[in-house]
Amino acid sequence: MHDEYGILKASIPEPRCALNFTTPFQLLVATVLSAQTTDVRVNSVTPELFDSYGTPEKLSEARIETVESIIHPVGFYHAKASHIITLSNQIVDDFAGEVPANMRDLTTLAGVGRKTANVVLGNAFGIPGFPVDTHVIRVTGRLRWRTDWRKANPDPVHIENEICGYFEPKEWTNLSHRLILFGRSTCHARKPACADCPLRATCPSAESI
Numbered sequence: 001m002h003d004e005y006g007i008l009k010a011s012i013p014e015p016r017c018a019l020n021f022t023t024p025f026q027l028l029v030a031t032v033l034s035a036q037t038t039d040v041r042v043n044s045v046t047p048e049l050f051d052s053y054g055t056p057e058k059l060s061e062a063r064i065e066t067v068e069s070i071i072h073p074v075g076f077y078h079a080k081a082s083h084i085i086t087l088s089n090q091i092v093d094d095f096a097g098e099v100p101a102n103m104r105d106l107t108t109l110a111g112v113g114r115k116t117a118n119v120v121l122g123n124a125f126g127i128p129g130f131p132v133d134t135h136v137i138r139v140t141g142r143l144r145w146r147t148d149w150r151k152a153n154p155d156p157v158h159i160e161n162e163i164c165g166y167f168e169p170k171e172w173t174n175l176s177h178r179l180i181l182f183g184r185s186t187c188h189a190r191k192p193a194c195a196d197c198p199l200r201a202t203c204p205s206a207e208s209i
């Protein structure tokens with residue numbers, strides 16, 4: 001596992017969050033918007049959104065119809081608009097206008113689960129976090145980095161706890177970035193590019209998919 005991660009580190013030396021943001025609040029909103037869509041699509045709507053509603057105070061007072069029209073391209077726009085307005089109100093009312101920098105408080109916000117909270121902790125606050133998304137689940141399963149790799153629907157929290165146990169906390173955020181980028185570029189869901197994969201020599205799933 002650690003040798004394979006060393007190869008991933010060499011092939012993806014400087015991973016970074018693909019969502020554009022300038023404050024923890026903006027990353028939180030962008031991450032909520034990123035569910036079921038691409039980061040590119042989120043980045044296409046956030047400049048206009050943050051131009052008018054870039055703080056919890058401003059977004060908490062926005063009309064939902066206005067927000068819906070701005071974020072329409074990201075899909076699920078009604079639920080997402082409701083979530084980001086509600087979480088803005090929560091931040092203003094419960095956290096004095098500041099995004100909380102801990103898992104417990106972040107996950108009290110509307111539309112925020114552990115994955116979103118870990119993205120914000122790791123990328124906005126520099127607090128180790130390991131977001132588990134569909135790419136992380138797939139790649140860690142194919143590489144047999146986790147014991148429940150046979151499960152069709154493994155528990156993301158279990159995966160987070162198991163994988164984090166194998167690595168130093170300072171690696172967690174970039175480890176997740178690298179697995180996501182690697183899943184997007186090479187270890188695709190339908191047709192993984194095993195012939196070009198740098199982990200081909202040790203991967204138990206190479207060419208068997």
Ligand code: SF4
Nearest residue numbers: 187192194197203206
């Ligand atoms: S060898 Fe294939 S299945 Fe294994 S990690 Fe690489 S792309 Fe994924």
